[in-house]
Amino acid sequence: MKQVIDFTIVSRVQMGTHFFALTIQHPGKMEPILPGQFVEVAVRGTREVMLRRPISIHDVDAEKNQLTLVIQVVGKGTQQLSMLKEGDTLNLVYPLGHGFGVIGEHPLLVGGGAGIAPLLYLGKCYQLRGVRPTFLLGGRSAELVFATQSFETIGDLLVATDDGSLGYHGLVTEHPQFMDRYDHICACGPTPMMRAVARSARERGIGCEVSLENMMACGIGACLCCVTPTDKGNLCVCKEGPVFDATMVKSMQ
Ligand SMILES: Cc1cc2nc3c(=O)[nH]c(=O)nc-3n(C[C@H](O)[C@H](O)[C@H](O)COP(=O)(O)OP(=O)(O)OC[C@H]3O[C@@H](n4cnc5c(N)ncnc54)[C@H](O)[C@@H]3O)c2cc1C
Ligand code: FES
Numbered sequence: 001m002k003q004v005i006d007f008t009i010v011s012r013v014q015m016g017t018h019f020f021a022l023t024i025q026h027p028g029k030m031e032p033i034l035p036g037q038f039v040e041v042a043v044r045g046t047r048e049v050m051l052r053r054p055i056s057i058h059d060v061d062a063e064k065n066q067l068t069l070v071i072q073v074v075g076k077g078t079q080q081l082s083m084l085k086e087g088d089t090l091n092l093v094y095p096l097g098h099g100f101g102v103i104g105e106h107p108l109l110v111g112g113g114a115g116i117a118p119l120l121y122l123g124k125c126y127q128l129r130g131v132r133p134t135f136l137l138g139g140r141s142a143e144l145v146f147a148t149q150s151f152e153t154i155g156d157l158l159v160a161t162d163d164g165s166l167g168y169h170g171l172v173t174e175h176p177q178f179m180d181r182y183d184h185i186c187a188c189g190p191t192p193m194m195r196a197v198a199r200s201a202r203e204r205g206i207g208c209e210v211s212l213e214n215m216m217a218c219g220i221g222a223c224l225c226c227v228t229p230t231d232k233g234n235l236c237v238c239k240e241g242p243v244f245d246a247t248m249v250k251s252m253q
Helices: 076-081 119-128 148-154 191-204
Strands: 003-015 019-025 038-041 053-056 059-061 066-072 089-096 107-112 134-139 156-161 184-188 207-211 227-230 233-236 243-245
Touching (some): 003 066, 038 066, 053 076, 107 119, 107 191, 184 191
Antiparallel strands (some): 038 053, 038 089, 207 243
16 A cells, blocks of 8 residues: 655665665554555755655665665755655655566576666565576766666676776676577567667567656556556556566557
C-alpha cells in the first residue's frame, strides 16, 4: 500500500563528483518493496521546486526498515536534496510503480548513468532466488559509474565507458560480452541505450524489460504528464511502469 511518510536520513555518502547516496530510516514498519519501484521525494527548503522528484529504490534493508537512494545532481531539485544531512527528514510517497519480473536463470542487468541505481536491489532479488546475475554498467566516464563494489558482491560485473576511463572503451552494446549467454535482460538508463539493448534482445529472441525514466509530476497516474505510447495505447509510466516489456513500448521498437 502507498504511504506518504517522513523518513530520517541515517547516512549521506558522496559517490564521486556527480552522485550521493542517502540511507533513510522508516519510523515504523516499511511497506514491502519490489525491485524497480520508485519513490516520489518532496524537495523542501526552496519555493522554486514545487513538484516531488521520482527516484529509484537502490537498496532495501527490510529488517532495519531502511531504504537507500542514489541521486545525481542535475538541476534545482536534486541540488537542494544534495544539501541534506544525517538527521534531516525526507518526505516520501512510496512504493510506486510496477517493478521487474525477476525472470530467467542467466539474466543480464544493464544500467546507464542514474539508471544504474535500481539494479542493485534487483540483483539482490535474483540472488534470493539463487541466481547470480551479470551487471553491465555504462557511462560517459568512470565518474558516472557507481557502486561497483556492491554489484561485484552479488554478481559478475562488466563495465563500459565512452572514454575508456573504466572497463571496456565503448558503448554497453559494444561490450564483447554483451548478449553472451543470457536468457533475460533488464535495462534502465538513457533511452538510446535502452532502445539499442531492446533491439538486440528482440533480434536474438531474448525477453527484455526496460525501466523508463519519463519526466513525472504526480507519480500516481493522475496528471498524465508521463504517458508513453505502447501497443496497448498511451500508458502512464508512473503507474503502469516504470518497468515495461520492451516489445510493447513504441520508443523501444
Ligand atoms: C521512475 C524514475 C526513477 C528515477 N530514478 C532516479 C535515481 O534513482 N537517481 C537519480 O539521480 N535520478 C533518477 N531519476 C531522474 C530524476 O527524477 C531527475 O533527475 C530529477 O527529477 C531532476 O530534478 P531536478 O529538479 O534536479 O532537475 P530539473 O531542474 O527538473 O531538470 C534538470 C535537467 O534534468 C532533466 N530531467 C529532469 N527529469 C528528468 C528525467 N526523469 N529524465 C531525464 N532527464 C530529466 C531536465 O530535462 C533538465 O534538463 C528517475 C526518474 C524517474 C522517472
Ligand atoms: S506523473 Fe502524473 S500521471 Fe504519471
